[in-house]
Amino acid sequence: MAQNYMLRKIAILVVATLLVHVMTLTFLFQQTNVFSTRIFHTSTETAELMMSNNSHCYDINDPRDPRFYNIILEEDALVFKPCKYVTKAASINHSKISLTDRVSGTYNIGEDIRAIVTLYDGYGKRKHSGGDQLRARIENKMLNASAPCVLTDNNDGTQAVTCEALWSGTSTIQVTLSYTREAITAIYRIRTQILSAENIGLKFRRGSYDENTICHPNATHLVKLTSYTDVCDMTYFNLGMSFYCGRPKDKHLQCQDMQLVEAKVPFPELQFTGCENILIKKGRQALKQNLTVHVHNKNGDTRHSVIEKPSIPCPKYNITLLWLSRGPTGFFYDEKWNLRNCHGFQQNHYQTCLRNRRLYVFGDSTTRAWYNNIQKRFQCQQTTEKWQFEKWHKDSECYNRQINFKAGWYPHAQPFLARTWDDMRSALYSISGRIDRIPRKERAIVVIHLFIHMVAFHHSVFKQRMEIIRESVDKFLRNNKQSIVMIKAPHTYEDTLADKYRFTDYFGYVYSKILYEVFEGLHDRVVLLNNRDTTVALHVVNKHPPKNIINAMIDQMPSYACVTK
Template identity: 55%
Template structure:
């Protein structure tokens, strides 16, 4: 049932390259900036979107911007990260990497479930993590879950028409315990909100974070199995057909396979690579490159 399985024993693999005197095969580097890449191709790709080399994740489809230009890219923008705790780790990465100070209440626990926002005054950049609505499991302890009644579609509908907004949406693990029709129904509603957003806000950038892989979870392995990522990816493909050229699909499956991600919450280096991928598609102006 698992999407991947680690080998229990070490295998010695000898690779022979038939390329004359050149004993090293290289992957052709892309030349198209991610800001100019045909977004519809992200939904159609049948090969890995990148590869791991010398401890760094490299894109195969487009050229990313230099990290030193991230600040310029995020200036005067607002980043909405809507989803579960997986994308909350993205928010933590943003806070740490871009000196974004919390403007909402201080976290009382590591596994914070309420919406949280931060602000970088120098960049005039604001970011926030917003939990998707029910189903949203918060563990066995008692907690006021009123914040989970604020739906993803309502949040999108409230984005101002002139805001330079970047929206990242991720729904996955909390839906696995329910019939897949629940996930599909939610995605259909979200699509309607995205269409309305595109009509009123020409600057908005919308991204869908795809499912990632994992081998272990704290819950029953059948209940929380990464195989459902395949099913949900198929549903998203059906629901967002017709918007492939407007919505960025962030493929997180390839990097979690390459780096053998173990738990539902990827470790920090994987999260940073995921955030880098998002930022490369968020920087769409020539001045950002």
């Protein structure tokens, strides 16, 4: 009996234990399903939380952190599905800005002005996620004074704004919603789906035979975009920069019969949702609410004053800091751009600065405008072919005999987008190839710019080109001790609908992060010219900056190249 009782007791315990395990497993399985279902069904609503939790473990002041550049990365942006409801995006009508340090709004020159933007959606509901790109500036219209402010995305629906009190008087802080997170997702997605926001056409011609095909800087992307079965590798002709075109079907035409290139219309079709279309068309919009602040004169009276100029000359400034600083590099006062980090170039010293020197300006139409300005400013007479029209795409050079100064503008290699058929050979020389050919003993100033003609493509195209350029720059600086290399960083703009959709300036911020990463190890030898601060300060709309901005941009260049005595 006792034995049977013990056996029944053991059996009951075993069954009870099994039941506990089954119940536990069932509970865990249900919880896992609930969790999985929750993530699946709410991925578009809670991805911001996932994005913020997927931290890259960098400090906000570390250039490796995307927030340093006021961007989100592609992999974070593409977590979201295309938006359906405009009213769920950040809205300028309901979002608010307020001071966080002083309710009075009164400051002294040189102090930081700190504010916070709280974002609300179209329903007036507070946002609790990040990813929207804001831009801000402080201005005093009476003084013709303005400066960019620094934005920090807290990934919780708020963004910190820091402006510097650089002049006395009453100023206004204006915040602009440049890109909603939903719009950023869209412009990233388009470049991964269609691989090109612009068609480049190449005309092959020999005798009476001609044929047009599509080109792309990435062979894999070209094949996916067009379904070509055979392509022409134009990289050799493009002096080392990858460029591929569909091979002509006509047996009379060969790859080397390339003649003309153009940005073809119609454009590739962009698959935006109705919500995304509305958000992108809106473009940059200022928040309905501005802040007014008051800055005391240094002497305590009512006269206007401005912060003291830096005492260190720019050639003696630690140029590594240009890559590491989030603060404004300058500000406008009385319509003149003033450098914030160091004492800049004086126009009346240009003869001493540029004597027996050679200036190479590589790039696109923006640096072509530089060349026009340089000709007039430094009395440099054209020595190459006279321009037949304003949008000139051929090498141009000038010479100032009095000081033995030469300057030249040289277009970067393909893709170099033109709206009409243009001689392809005009833009077949890469920046890296040109740098490799600069004589060793030359006292050269080299300015590199690559931007708008790359924006139609995935940002990996820009990175690949800059990596090639970096190799040439590294070799050049090791062999040319008397020369200096500068990179003109991207500027901001908002021009036509095509610019909003196909040539968005958001990627200028993405490119800035790429530049930092690619040129790591050369930050102490390569000068980064931050031209974005000038265009943000004046809220420039046209992608071709006006003359006062060009002047401000060019002033930075000799400031770092010319040693003042």
